Amino acid sequence: MSVAETALFNPGLFLSEADLPADCIPLPDLLILNQPIASFYVFSRLWNHTNYRICADGGANRLYDMFDGALEAQREAYLPDAIHGDLDSLRDDVRAYYAALGVEVSQDPDQYSTDFGKAMNKISSKHASTTSQRETLILGTLAGRVDQGLGLLHEMIREETRDPLLRLWLFSESSLSFILRSTHNVIRGTASSGLFTENVGLVPVFGPAVITTSGLEWDVMDWETQMGHQVSTSNHIVAEEVHVQANAPILFTVERAPLNAGATVRAWK
Incomplete structure (x- = not known):
């Protein structure tokens, strides 16, 4: 995947009761x-x-x-x-x-x-x-x-x-975690699915990175993140789409909402 491409993520697909999309x-x-x-x-x-x-x-x-x-x-x-x-x-x-x-x-x-x-x-x-x-x-x-x-x-x-x-x-x-690569990453549907809370972390466990974000309560621009220096943990998702531009892989982790038999989960704002 080249840096010019956009990587799309829809974490709620795999926890939904609905079938996965035909594609x-x-x-x-x-x-x-x-x-x-x-x-x-x-x-x-x-x-x-x-x-x-x-x-x-x-x-x-x-x-x-x-x-x-x-x-x-x-x-x-x-x-x-x-x-x-x-x-x-x-x-x-x-x-x-x-x-x-x-x-x-x-x-x-x-x-x-x-x-x-x-x-x-x-x-x-x-x-x-x-x-x-x-x-x-x-x-x-x-x-x-x-x-x-x-x-x-x-x-x-x-x-x-x-x-x-x-x-x-x-x-x-209690969480779902996945790797954002060195590209423009778009994470969709965490709010509307009702399957996740607002709590999110972007953790540079694989090495130093520079990130720019939108859709978070505490967005950053051209922000240097590194273990032992500054890390965006305990952040909050505030939009239906979260955008993360990164120049190196980072770990994206979002808290799951409780999922029990007969439970109805609701989207938060």
Whole structure:
């Protein structure tokens, strides 16, 4: 993507109850990491908007365990296409359950890559001939161990750098995070969808950047941002479109509104 192009983002598409637009081809992939799944309702909406679903090693444990108790009858309706990784975290009972139902279980013993990287390689192999933009939704977390959270951000920028056609969306316990590249970025629909709060951060975790914004309560122009210096966290979205011009990749993170069974979410102003 050249700097002259505009990158469009519509974060609400994947959390909406409505079908994805007809031009969303190919459908996104879903990567489930070995971290607690905080909300079945968020999970199920992501699942319904994706075509290929893969668990990174112990992510299969998390998927299986989510259906303990009241949801147990639904477990068989949510079978992943594959479980992939070094398989050192996959429980025997979980492996046996999914394998018996035809789920592919494959092992990559490489100790120089993480289960995230292994799973992404498997996803990429499914799209070897794809020449259009593709999306991967990641169900994970930035909470817990700090080193693992930072490592996940590192792997996200690595994967997007390797494949300019790839866009990653990280759905954590309370936020949605994605990478804005060195271009004019337009984020649409966070207010009207009712799926997000106004709280947003633009964090230069990948290195120093200069940004210009519009649509935020505290907009900036040609603003130098760098970890250890000045960073736009705890900002507020005040417009239907947010524009961010950046000369280097930055992390855009927006807080999700609560999403529960039967809940009605309303747009804020």
